Every structure is written in structure tokens, then in C-alpha cells.
Amino acid sequence: MSQSGQRIGMLGGTFDPVHLGHLRSALEVHEALSLDRLHMIPAQQPPLRSQPQVSAQQRLALLKAGIGDTPGLVADDRELRRDGPSYSADTLAELRAEYGYQSRLVMVIGFDAFLRLTQWHQPERLFELAHLVVIARPGYNDPLPESLMELVEHRRVDSVETLMQRPCGGYLPLQLPSLMTISATYIRQCLVEKKSVRYLVPAPVEEAIEQGRLYQQRD
Numbered sequence: 001m002s003q004s005g006q007r008i009g010m011l012g013g014t015f016d017p018v019h020l021g022h023l024r025s026a027l028e029v030h031e032a033l034s035l036d037r038l039h040m041i042p043a044q045q046p047p048l049r050s051q052p053q054v055s056a057q058q059r060l061a062l063l064k065a066g067i068g069d070t071p072g073l074v075a076d077d078r079e080l081r082r083d084g085p086s087y088s089a090d091t092l093a094e095l096r097a098e099y100g101y102q103s104r105l106v107m108v109i110g111f112d113a114f115l116r117l118t119q120w121h122q123p124e125r126l127f128e129l130a131h132l133v134v135i136a137r138p139g140y141n142d143p144l145p146e147s148l149m150e151l152v153e154h155r156r157v158d159s160v161e162t163l164m165q166r167p168c169g170g171y172l173p174l175q176l177p178s179l180m181t182i183s184a185t186y187i188r189q190c191l192v193e194k195k196s197v198r199y200l201v202p203a204p205v206e207e208a209i210e211q212g213r214l215y216q217q218r219d
């Protein structure tokens with residue numbers, strides 16, 4: 001059933017594992033854009049990196065544990081139901097078909113992922129399906145390469161209000177209130193070295209990692 005006129009966000013990731021940098025950003029984006037729902041979607045097969053050691057099912061389970069009952073955030077398993085590389089254009093096309101052509105659909109990515117956007121599958125098509133909101137990430141301040149400027153600069157808007165006037169096609173850089181340096185790479189490193197990850201991931205995620213004996217081997 002189509003649900004017209006809603007504000008829907010998508011935050012995809014490898015989530016290997018999900019951490020408080022992801023979850024706090026998701027919550028703040030949800031608030032800043034007044035979203036009805038933010039889909040957090042683990043990639044079954046991340047297109048531009050090697051396959052994680054931890055399975056997509058396990059990464060999804062950690063994501064569910066991390067989100068808990070947080071209003072407005074949804075752990076979405078749709079990429080686990082597709083074979084081949086988990087292209088965001090395919091995921092956005094599915095969300096667009098579900099929510100209808102009037103809905104405001106927003107793809108959210110961090111600045112580090114944004115820097116590689118021109119290498120993604122069908123980058124122009126992403127903007128026919130959704131808006132792009134890029135959130136700052138500490139440590140990533142590189143100037144945009146020329147090819148990336150060409151892709152995004154003419155789509156740039158200055159406010160959430162302007163972005164939400166149309167269903168798709170805009171680009172908005174967004175500085176969220178809480179900048180966190182946490183990365184999944186650092187968490188995997190701590191776990192291999194038998195160091196604590198408390199206060200980097202939600203307590204239920206820490207427990208699930210311990211119980212499943214995950215991330216004990218180096219990648």
C-alpha cells in the first residue's frame with residue numbers, strides 16, 4: 001500500500017558492529033529532519049569493501065539489539081533478502097515504490113562514505129530516487145574532488161525546509177549536535193585486543209557480542 005507524503009530516511013551501513021556513533025546520528029537526523037521513520041539497513045554484501053567476517057544475520061541482530069524500542073528507528077532486513085552487491089540505488093527504488101512518489105525520501109551518509117559517492121552504482125539515479133543528506137564525521141575534512149562537486153553542487157540546498165519541498169534530488173550537508181569519533185574499525189580492534197567496548201556500543205550490543213564470541217579474530 002502506498003503511504004504518500006511521509007518523510008522517510010534511510011541510513012545504510014555495514015554495521016560491523018553498530019555503535020553509538022551510528023545510533024546517536026540516526027536519532028539526531030530523525031529529529032533534525034522531522035522524519036516519520038528512519039530505516040537502518042545493514043548491507044548483506046557491501047559493494048566497496050571486502051565481506052565482513054560476521055554474517056549479515058548477526059550484524060542485523062546486533063542492530064536490532066542496539067535500536068531496541070527507540071521510536072522512529074527501524075532495523076530493516078531488506079538487503080539480506082537480495083543476492084549480489086547491496087546497491088543503495090536498488091534499496092531506494094524499493095523504498096520509493098513502497099512509500100509512493102509524493103514522499104520525501106532521504107538517504108543519509110557520513111562524510112567518509114560521501115567522498116566515494118562517484119564510485120557507487122548509478123550515482124545520478126540516487127538523486128532521482130531520494131535526497132542526499134551528508135553528516136559530518138570528525139577527522140574527515142577533505143575538500144570534495146572535482147567529480148563529486150559536479151555530481152552534487154548544483155543540487156545543494158541550504159535548509160531542511162527547502163529540501164523537504166520536493167520528494168528527491170537535493171543535497172544537504174548537515175552538522176549534527178553530537179560529533180562522535182567512534183568507528184566500527186576501532187571497536188573490532190578493541191575486541192581483538194580483549195579491551196572493553198563499554199560506552200562505545202549500547203549495553204545489549206556489548207552483551208550480544210560477548211555471548212556470540214564475535215570479533216575475536218583480526219579481519
Ligand SMILES: Nc1ncnc2c1ncn2[C@@H]1O[C@H](COP(=O)(O)OP(=O)(O)OP(=O)(O)O)[C@@H](O)[C@H]1O
Nearest residue numbers: 012013014015021025109110113180182183184185
Ligand atoms: N561516528 C559516526 N558519526 C557519524 N556517522 C557515522 C559514524 N560512524 C559511521 N557513520 C556513518 O554511518 C554509515 C555506516 O557506517 P559503517 O557501518 O561503515 O560504520 P563505520 O564505523 O564507518 O565502519 P568501519 O570503521 O568498519 O569502516 C556511513 O555512512 C558512515 O559514514
Ligand SMILES: O=C(O)c1ccc[n+]([C@@H]2O[C@H](COP(=O)([O-])O)[C@@H](O)[C@H]2O)c1
Nearest residue numbers: 012013014043046047048087088120121
Ligand atoms: O550503491 C553502491 O554502489 C554503494 C557503494 C558503497 C556503499 N554503499 C552503501 O553505503 C552504506 C555505507 O557503506 P560502508 O561500506 O561505508 O558501510 C551502505 O549502506 C552501503 O551499502 C553503496
